[in-house]
Amino acid sequence: MALLPILCYPDPKLHTVAKPVAAVDARIKTLISDMIETMLEAKGIGLAATQVDVHERLIVIDISEQRDDPLVLINPRIVWSSPEKHQNEEGCLSVPGIYDSVERCDTVKVEAQDGHGTARLIEADGLLAVCIQHEMDHLLGRVFVEYLSPLKRKRIKTKMLKSQREARA
Ligand code: K1U
Ligand code: ZN
Helix, strand or coil: CCCCHHHHHHCCHHHHEEECCCCCHHHHHHHEEEEEEEHHEEEECCEEHHCCCCCCCCCECCCCCCCCCCEEEEEEEEEEEEECCCEEEEEECCCCCCEEEEEEEEEEEEECCCCCCEEEEEEHHHHHHHHHHHHHHHHHCCCHHHHCHHHHHHHHHHHHHHHHHHHHH
């Protein structure tokens, strides 16, 4: 297993639209293991392949308290979302240290393949629903800060570029 580097906002590669996973083969299984290890090490509850510069439709999530119950979604598709929406506090491993409120659907139903390539239908609410919507946005090249005001986004961009410059110095 390997830790993968996570792209940081405003890296333009975060805006790449991911392509479908063609087959759940050995390469994808290795990528799944590496993404789970990377997510756990970074203390995240989710990670999209886009964030590790792989532009295929794959996400991993683990919202369990023991951090031992990963959910793997390959080629996920939201087939139903509730009309009820709420604001939720979000963070992102690609935008470290920034947390803000984003409106998301309360409940979603998602069709996807699991890590074995088996088709699944998942109904999610609460933090899982928020995390699925956040990660699926990554696969469309969308970062959560794009839901914030242009002024907030500009400040976040400046802050990220400054900390990246300082980390390089
Ligand atoms: O996509 C990512 O970068 C992972 C992200 C997932 C996420 C967290 C919170 C709401 C929506 C999506 C994170 O794991 S950020 C770090 C984190 O562990 C966290 C932050 C806020 C609330 C709960 C967890
Ligand atoms: Zn994120």
